[in-house]
Amino acid sequence: MTNRCRGGYEIRAWQWITRNGVCTGGPYGTKLPIAVKGTCKPYAFHPCGKHKNQVYYGECPAKSYSTPTCTNRCQRGYFVPYWKDKVYGMF
Template identity: 40%
Template structure:
């Protein structure tokens, strides 16, 4: 993995610390455990928390980070009642930054707060989609990132273009509208 290749996949744009709202009280943390595994601490959410996604050849790590953190929190808050995967694809396409060329976690959190986020997990070819794949599954297939792998094809050179943000589900078999 060359430095250039690694930089292409690191798509987080940095903001100044003044842009971050601090609306929480600082707590003194005592008696912290020596280790913590959220999958065992929240067993009703272990599949959601332990699910590993693939951003493919797209610098959408910022979108994945926010989507997965919110997905985990939503599952934990509902005590496992909500286990659908949320859409890193919608986050990547719609938060009005550079999509596959980089994004901003702060703006992604603002998107979640203001608009919500659609369901949709990993990549599924359009012809193979079912209602269970959610509204907006990820747009790009998994690929082998700079390693020899028999499970996935080699990632393409360069980054995929950012998908267009549309106000409808990408999955034709999903019956709920995007903002329901």
């Protein structure tokens, strides 16, 4: 879908979002308290490196992160069903 670091096909990504939809997300670490954060699937990877006024989670990995397993459910404690949380693109 993205052709990795050699460029990407934004139109293909948009087509996929239009057909399949995407659930709500959020920054890393938004798992609790869910009532305040309100997100189905927070970003899976912690920010890396040191940045002013931000929490330090560690240095960036030498290798790329592994792709997370795709699931059709929201995080525990988020009470909107996955299928109802999804939003869709339009052409």
